Amino acid sequence: MTATTTTETARTTGMSAKDALAAVHAARGARDIVITTMTPARDWMLLPPTPLDLVFVPSAMGGAPSMGLGLALAQPNRRVIVCNGDGSMLMNLGSLVSIVNARATNLVVIVFVNGTYEVTGSQPVPGAGVVDYAALARAAGFESVHAYASIEEWRSDVRHVIGAPGPTFVSLAVEPVHGQPGPKSPGPARERARRFMEALDA
Ligand SMILES: Cc1ncc(C[n+]2csc(CCOP(=O)(O)OP(=O)(O)O)c2C)c(N)n1
Known part of the structure; x- marks a missing residue:
């Protein structure tokens, strides 16, 4: 179930969020929806887009x-993959209970656990290095829980x-990146929402 014996907050293996996202990008199915936010959104936009990407910026x-x-x-009939930040996950822990309760x-x-609020200037996330996100998911009732600190x-x-x-929860211990700009909106939200809904209907 849990893939590594390394604690999820370990920083020894040097997994980059970009590489971890590229692995998601390569593995996602053609019908899968991928929602990205915060630095996962910024880095996802460096990869080839699909109409079923929901880049949640602004969010x-x-x-x-x-x-x-x-x-x-x-x-x-579609899989939905959410790529979230750790600070953002902390703001909405209750959603984990709702997800399990809804049997989604x-x-x-x-969750990309980098220990920082990277998009707002790398302030430390409360509990960085202490909070075990996989354990939080298990406590919320998730049965499929995985934690990785190694890109391989x-x-x-x-x-x-x-x-x-699923529902499935994955904690990825990734390296924080300092000094990079946050994600830019890829365009007017209304127009993007319209195109996304068209893609859902297709
Ligand atoms: C109500 C509220 N609670 C907490 C915060 C702090 N906060 C939570 S997430 C976040 C920025 C994003 O951080 P994270 O989700 O860790 O993503 P990253 O930028 O590291 O990819 C901030 C500033 C806030 N802005 N508002």
């Missing part, structure tokens, strides 16, 4: 797992992890 901070739950329930078997929540292990498991019945 209701903390809201990505809830957005993912709504989409997972509305689109039961098609939902995967991936994540690359080798990602397809299986996101393809298995």
Whole structure:
């Protein structure tokens, strides 16, 4: 179930968020919805886009797992993958309980644990190095819980992890990056929402 014996807050293996996202990008199915927010959104936009990407920028901070739950329930024949920040996850821990309670078997929540609020200037996230996100997910009732601190292990498991019945929670210990700008909106939200809804109907 948990893939590594390393604690999830360990920083020894040097997994970059970009590499971890690239592994998600390579493994996602053609019909899967991918929601990204915070630095995962910034780095996802460096990869080739698809109409089923929901780059949640600007965002209701903390809201990505809830957005993912709504989409997972509305689109039961699609998998929904949420790429969230650790600070954002802390703002909306209750969503984990809602996800389990709703039995959202098609939902995967991936938290990029970098210990910082990277988009706002790398302030430390409360509890960085102490909070065990995988344990929080288990306590909320998730049965499929994984934690990785190694890009090699994540690359080798990602397809299986996101393809298995959920709800699934993944904690990725990634290196913080300092001094980079936050994500820029990829365009007018209304127009992007319209195109996204068209893609859902297609
Ligand atoms: C109500 C409220 N609580 C907490 C915060 C602090 N906060 C939570 S997430 C965040 C920025 C994003 O951090 P994170 O989700 O860790 O993503 P990263 O930028 O590291 O990718 C901030 C400033 C806030 N802005 N508002």
